Amino acid sequence: MRQSVQRVVPHERERIFDLVADVESYPSFLPLWKAARIIGHTADGYRTRQSLGIGPAKLDFISHTALTFPDRIVVASQDGPMRSLRMEWGLETAGPGQCRAKLDLVVEVHSRMLQKLLQATYGEMAPRLITAFERRANAVARGEIPPPPSFVPNAGTDAAPVPPGDAGKRQSAGEER
Template sequence: MTVVQRSAFTPFSPAQMYALVNDVEAYPAFLPWCERAELLAHEATRMRARLTVNKGRFRYAFTTENRLVPDRSIELDLVEGPFRRFRGTWRFDAADGGCVVAFNVEFEFSSRVLGFAMGAAFKPIADSLVDAFKRRAYAVHGG
């Protein structure tokens, strides 16, 4: 299983950063590997979303059920996709003059062959997410 943990301070509020991460349908506009993002269901504390990833010669879709705690956290659990295991958490913690954004994900592809082939494409995506959302915050909110 692969574990990725990243965090960064941003000069934006937890509410602003939460809103950007929770805006799944906007992902294709600023995440170059995200070919498509679909919101399948949405309630105040839950969301189901499907992302289609296109990185190099690999293209696959996966669906997560997301538990939402507005302005604080988003927990992601796999519904379907090429993973045996996929669990992630976004946290948005207030800090002096902004917010610390933390992303943790554990994933394992459904087969070793798939993991060997697609893991090399997916791990850099997971590694870069916090920085991608930080750049998005500057683009949307200025600063």
């Protein structure tokens, strides 16, 4: 399944970046996501153990997230049941208080049956994901939920970036919690 969508949302790109980078919050608002936990840092982002639910099936895998603040996030995996998972977010300012969010999504699993179930159940997943992030940004703006932690790039250091939710808990690449 390959999909692309873009939309102008009424939020600053830094806010959308922080929401997308806050992977550990995904299970609370995204369809499919059952679990997401950062397990280590890399030079350009972090590794996450994730679990998706597709009907009665559960897909567990590890992904790598590359963060380029504030305009690009790429999540990729070829682990476990994933033949190919790639979510590429592009964010650009579209005017005062507005962001053009673009999502290119590829989700292919090894099992043909699961692939068909995925397509039948979540056909237009990319627009659903952008809508979910836009709703979450709206809820933050209305004060209904707290804002995500801000992504803090480590300018001028060789250290891995500190993703949201992990400030002060730096780990070396590949180290598991």
